[in-house]
Structure formats: structure tokens, C-alpha cells
Amino acid sequence: MQVNIIIVKDMVQLDIAGPFEVLARVPGWRIDLVAATLDPVRTDRGLTILPTQTRASAKPSDMLVIPGGTGIDDAMLDADWVDYAAREIESARYVFGICTGSLLIAATGALSGRRAGGHWQARDLLERFGVTPSHERMTVDGKFYTSGGVTSGIDMALRVVADVAGEETARRIQLAIEYDPAPPFPGGTPQTSPRTIVDAVLEQSHMRRAAREAKVNEAAARLKARR
Amino acid sequence: MQVNIIIVKDMVQLDIAGPFEVLARVPGWRIDLVAATLDPVRTDRGLTILPTQTRASAKPSDMLVIPGGTGIDDAMLDADWVDYAAREIESARYVFGICTGSLLIAATGALSGRRAGGHWQARDLLERFGVTPSHERMTVDGKFYTSGGVTSGIDMALRVVADVAGEETARRIQLAIEYDPAPPFPGGTPQTSPRTIVDAVLEQSHMRRAAREAKVNEAAARLKARR
Numbered sequence: 001m002q003v004n005i006i007i008v009k010d011m012v013q014l015d016i017a018g019p020f021e022v023l024a025r026v027p028g029w030r031i032d033l034v035a036a037t038l039d040p041v042r043t044d045r046g047l048t049i050l051p052t053q054t055r056a057s058a059k060p061s062d063m064l065v066i067p068g069g070t071g072i073d074d075a076m077l078d079a080d081w082v083d084y085a086a087r088e089i090e091s092a093r094y095v096f097g098i099c100t101g102s103l104l105i106a107a108t109g110a111l112s113g114r115r116a117g118g119h120w121q122a123r124d125l126l127e128r129f130g131v132t133p134s135h136e137r138m139t140v141d142g143k144f145y146t147s148g149g150v151t152s153g154i155d156m157a158l159r160v161v162a163d164v165a166g167e168e169t170a171r172r173i174q175l176a177i178e179y180d181p182a183p184p185f186p187g188g189t190p191q192t193s194p195r196t197i198v199d200a201v202l203e204q205s206h207m208r209r210a211a212r213e214a215k216v217n218e219a220a221a222r223l224k225a226r227r
Numbered sequence: 228m229q230v231n232i233i234i235v236k237d238m239v240q241l242d243i244a245g246p247f248e249v250l251a252r253v254p255g256w257r258i259d260l261v262a263a264t265l266d267p268v269r270t271d272r273g274l275t276i277l278p279t280q281t282r283a284s285a286k287p288s289d290m291l292v293i294p295g296g297t298g299i300d301d302a303m304l305d306a307d308w309v310d311y312a313a314r315e316i317e318s319a320r321y322v323f324g325i326c327t328g329s330l331l332i333a334a335t336g337a338l339s340g341r342r343a344g345g346h347w348q349a350r351d352l353l354e355r356f357g358v359t360p361s362h363e364r365m366t367v368d369g370k371f372y373t374s375g376g377v378t379s380g381i382d383m384a385l386r387v388v389a390d391v392a393g394e395e396t397a398r399r400i401q402l403a404i405e406y407d408p409a410p411p412f413p414g415g416t417p418q419t420s421p422r423t424i425v426d427a428v429l430e431q432s433h434m435r436r437a438a439r440e441a442k443v444n445e446a447a448a449r450l451k452a453r454r
Binding site for chain 2 (some may be wrong): 012013014016017018020021024025031033040045046047048049050052099119120137138148149150151152154155158159162167168170171172174175176177178179180181182183184185187188189190192193194197198200201204205
């Protein structure tokens with residue numbers, strides 16, 4: 001199983017790291033971090049990761065993994081990334097989007113008419129690509145596995161491993177990474193967080209949301225023009 | 228708040244990435260990844276990270292963070308790392324160990340007579356340094372915050388932020404990273420996993436455990452000799 005994880009500048013590093021930790025522990029799976037070049041890639045809060053392959057050198061994906069973050073908004077408008085994603089999605093056996101990674105999958109047109117999830121602040125934007133937004137933490141539609149925001153990539157990675165390599169393997173990994181989560185207080189979704197917390201997070205990300213929405217609209221217009 | 232995260236070769240990258248994602252989102256906190264040199268650091272399953280500071284260039288730690296993995300076993304026997312950790316632990320206001328990171332804290336002698344946690348397969352080894360092993364997912368003793376294995380670093384990072392920057396800030400971060408975890412099946416601890424899974428994980432890591440135990444014994448002997 002060749003697993004290719006797309007990495008671009010300004011991704012959320014935990015969108016990459018959570019699924020990486022789970023997928024890289026499956027015996028026999030080879031994981032590559034695929035970037036435009038082999039230069040170091042800076043994630044949105046300053047942690048910098050080295051790619052292991054470029055788009056040109058990467059092996060064909062049995063599984064394509066697309067993490068999220070504001071960098072993905074730019075990738076939706078980068079023809080090289082859209083072309084690469086479209087080609088790999090076409091031939092991959094599994095496609096796994098984390099957080100806003102589902103927006104890039106959607107921008108290729110591959111999710112049109114399907115259901116997909118994403119970060120709670122962005123998943124409504126999937127509709128612009130003709131995708132039905134799912135409000136669940138894990139959504140599976142055909143070969144497409146899409147998760148909610150950031151940390152939900154860990155839950156979904158275990159689901160992917162269970163479906164592809166068997167539940168026994170997934171449960172061994174869950175135990176090895178001691179994944180019996182216990183957040184110190186309730187929260188983590190708009191439904192489980194106090195209204196004041198939800199409002200504060202929306203307020204903090206107001207500008208980022210507006211910028212994302214504009215890029216999604218442009219990517220959706222380009223998709224329409226290609227059809 | 229200056230947060231310094233120690234990174235060495237062959238760490239578990241999610242031990243770094245989970246807490247990084249939480250701590251880096253606190254307004255005003257500056258996070259550095261501190262290594263022996265500025266060369267890229269390869270984690271145990273091939274994801275490679277760039278340090279932002281060396282031990283020599285790093286600012287004094289208000290908070291020192293020590294992730295785990297087999298690389299920490301070697302750091303316990305590296306006088307430069309033990310000296311750096313001892314000095315920073317002495318002056319830091321908070322010390323946060325994830326997974327087997329608590330072994331390096333213990334190897335400096337700073338935890339003697341205290342309680343601390345660690346990965347379920349390694350925490351009994353804390354006793355060799357005169358530390359009482361905690362079997363809880365999060366353990367706080369004075370300024371020392373220690374978590375269980377790998378993913379428990381996310382829970383503990385939220386606890387650390389709540390205690391230091393306030394629960395409001397921690398809950399905003401929890402919502403922003405959509406941390407309402409839902410593992411697809413129960414497990415994650417020896418108590419919640421079937422016996423066959425526990426036995427398989429122990430069998431897989433038998434050699435690593437033996438190597439770690441030998442290094443802990445040597446580090447404990449060195450600590451005794453220094454006293």
C-alpha cells in the first residue's frame with residue numbers, strides 16, 4: 001500500500017501528524033509526504049516538515065491523503081495541485097481528506113453528488129462544488145473517507161486502517177498510541193461548547209473565513225468552466 | 228511565555244505534534260523546537276522536522292516540553308541533553324513530559340520522590356529513578372505535568388493551557404481543533420483493549436522494551452553516581 005500525503009505551505013500540522021502516526025504503523029504500508037519540490041514545507045504555526053517526494057517523483061497513490069489548513073485554499077487555485085489531485089484521486093483505491101482537505105478533493109469535481117465532511121467552520125462550503133456537507137466526525141462515501149476538523153483525522157485514520165488492513169491492526173495501533181482520549185473538559189464542537197466560546201472562535205477566524213470563501217468561489221467557477 | 232520543545236532523532240512525531248498544535252495556538256506564547264544542531268531531525272517513522280533553535284541558541288524555558296520515543300532513551304545517556312534538561316527544568320516555571328519524555332525528566336533527578344506518568348509500557352521504569360509511577364492519563368505534581376502515551380499529550384496540553392492561560396483559552400483551542408474525540412472502537416489502554424491485542428503489542432515491542440530497560444538502568448546508575 002503506497003500512501004501519499006499531500007503537503008503544502010500553511011497546512012495545519014496536526015492534520016498531517018495525526019493520520020501519519022496511525023497510517024505509518026501499519027505493517028507494509030509505505031508513507032510519502034508529497035510536495036511541489038523537496039524544499040522544507042512550513043506549516044501554519046511554524047513547524048517545518050521535509051517532503052519525501054515531489055509530485056513528479058512520487059509513486060502512484062494506492063491511498064491519497066489530503067490534510068487541511070489555509071494552504072489548501074491556495075492549492076485549490078493552483079492548477080498543478082488540482083491536476084495532481086485529480087489524477088491520483090482517479091486511480092487511487094482510497095482517498096482520505098482531513099479537515100478542509102475535502103475542499104481540494106471537491107475542487108477536482110470528484111465529490112460532486114457525494115457526501116463529505118470537513119472542519120465545522122468550512123464544511124458548508126463543500127456545497128459550492130455540488131457536494132452534500134456531512135456534519136458527522138467521520139463520513140465514508142465510496143472510496144472517499146473525509147473527517148471533520150484537525151483531531152478527527154486520528155479517529156478517521158483508525159477507521160481507514162480498520163477497513164483496509166483489518167480491525168485487529170487498527171486496535172493494536174490504538175493501544176500503542178494510547179488512544180483512549182479524555183479531554184479535560186467537554187467541548188470540541190459548536191454543539192458541545194458554550195455559546196461564548198463558539199462566538200469567540202468565529203470572531204477570531206472571521207477574516208480567514210472570508211478569504212477561504214472567496215477562494216472556494218473561484219475554485220468552483222473554474223470547476224464549472226472545465227466541465 | 229517561552230515554550231521550548233526538545234526534539235531528538237527517533238522521537239514519536241505525534242508526541243511533538245499534538246502538544247505543539249495546542250500550545251502554539253495560545254496568544255502570545257512563543258514555541259521553539261530545540262535540538263542539538265539545526266540539522267533536520269528524523270522522527271521514528273520517517274517524518275522529518277526542522278529545529279528552530281539549538282541548545283546553545285535557545286532562550287531560557289518558561290515551559291520545557293519533552294516528548295517521548297526511543298530517541299529519549301538515548302538522550303538519557305547523552306550528558307549534553309541531561310545537562311540541558313536539568314538546567315532548564317531547574318529554572319522553568321512548568322515542565323511538561325509526554326509519553327516516555329518523563330524518563331528524561333526523571334534521569335535529571337528532578338522527579339525523585341514525586342509522581343509522574345508515561346506510556347503504559349514504560350511508566351514502571353520511572354521507579355528506577357525513585358519516581359512513583361502514575362497510571363493516570365494526566366498527572367500533575369508541582370510544576371511537573373506528565374501524560375501517558377502519545378495521544379494523551381493532546382489532553383494534557385489542554386490541561387496545561389487551562390492552568391497557565393485559563394480555561395477559556397483552552398476551550399477555544401479545543402473547539403478550533405475540533406477535539407471531541409470519537410475513536411471508532413473502544414481501546415487505547417491495556418484495561419480497555421482485548422487481551423489478544425495487549426499481548427500482540429507487548430510481543431511486537433519486546434526487543435524495544437529490553438533495550439529501553441538497559442538504558443534506564445544505566446541512566447539511573449549515572450544519576451546515583453552524580454549524587
